[in-house]
Amino acid sequence: MTFAVIKTGGKQYKVAANDILKIEKLDAEAGSIVTFDQVLMVDGEVGAPLVEGAIVAAELLETRKQKTVIIFKKNRRHNYRRRNGHRQLLSTVRITEILTGGAQPNLTAPARVEAATPSVSEAASAEQNQAGIPAVETFEAEAAAPAKKNSRKAAAPAEGAAAEGETAKPARKAAAKKAAPQADQE
Numbered sequence: 001m002t003f004a005v006i007k008t009g010g011k012q013y014k015v016a017a018n019d020i021l022k023i024e025k026l027d028a029e030a031g032s033i034v035t036f037d038q039v040l041m042v043d044g045e046v047g048a049p050l051v052e053g054a055i056v057a058a059e060l061l062e063t064r065k066q067k068t069v070i071i072f073k074k075n076r077r078h079n080y081r082r083r084n085g086h087r088q089l090l091s092t093v094r095i096t097e098i099l100t101g102g103a104q105p106n107l108t109a110p111a112r113v114e115a116a117t118p119s120v121s122e123a124a125s126a127e128q129n130q131a132g133i134p135a136v137e138t139f140e141a142e143a144a145a146p147a148k149k150n151s152r153k154a155a156a157p158a159e160g161a162a163a164e165g166e167t168a169k170p171a172r173k174a175a176a177k178k179a180a181p182q183a184d185q186e
Contacts, residue, residue, distance in 0.1 A: 002016065002043050002098050003016045003042075003098070004016075004039050004042045004043075004098045005039070005040045005042075006036040006038060006040065007040055008036055008038065009023050010024070011023070011024070015095045015098070016095065016098075017095055017096065017097060017098065018094065018095065018096075019094070020092060020093070020094050021092070022090045023090065023093060024088075024089075024091070025090065025091050026060060026093070028060050030063065031059070032059070032060050033057055033096070033105060033106070033108070034057070034058050034059075035055050035057050035058075035105055036055070036057075036058065037050075037055055038050060039054035039055065039056055042054050042100055051100070053101050053103075054098075054099065055099045055104075056095060056097075056099070057096050057099065057105030058094060058095045059093065060091060060092075061092040061093060062091070062092050063089060063090070063091045063092070064090065064092075065087040065088065065089055065090070066087060066088050067087070069085065069086050069087070069088070070083065071083070
């Protein structure tokens with residue numbers, strides 16, 4: 001198994017292919033390929049101070065803040081207390097390859113395995129289609145929002161109701177009155 005020791009952000013890391021690291025913030029977009037050219041050691045070959053022609057390539061997964069570190073200062077018997085917090089920005093990277101001899105890294109992001117496999121909902125809908133079960137429709141957030149208290153005033157006109165502003169309730173009453181005389185005639 002090949003490994004390398006790289007230096008970034010003032011720290012040294014021992015890395016191998018497919019390792020995931022949290023390092024100091026890098027100025028790059030998520031999903032891009034970053035290279036580390038300060039390689040101190042590759043498979044037992046120690047550099048003086050760096051290994052010539054060695055590069056470690058990695059894919060930047062995300063950049064986010066780490067958990068809060070609390071800084072608390074206190075001088076007893078002097079009524080002196082100070083509380084402060086700090087959240088360091090960290091970049092998460094996945095090591096893709098370790099290159100030696102002046103080889104250049106592949107500058108395209110590796111194909112993601114998650115994108116090739118269908119999600120759970122897609123797989124379930126495919127099974128339902130094969131079994132002859134109709135697919136369940138999903139509703140937008142606006143349609144699923146709870147109704148307001150005064151929803152009677154803003155009720156949408158029912159089918160067959162005139163655009164003059166009739167609401168659903170009078171339309172139902174009118175339909176019932178029309179149906180009642182027809183039932184008496186039969």
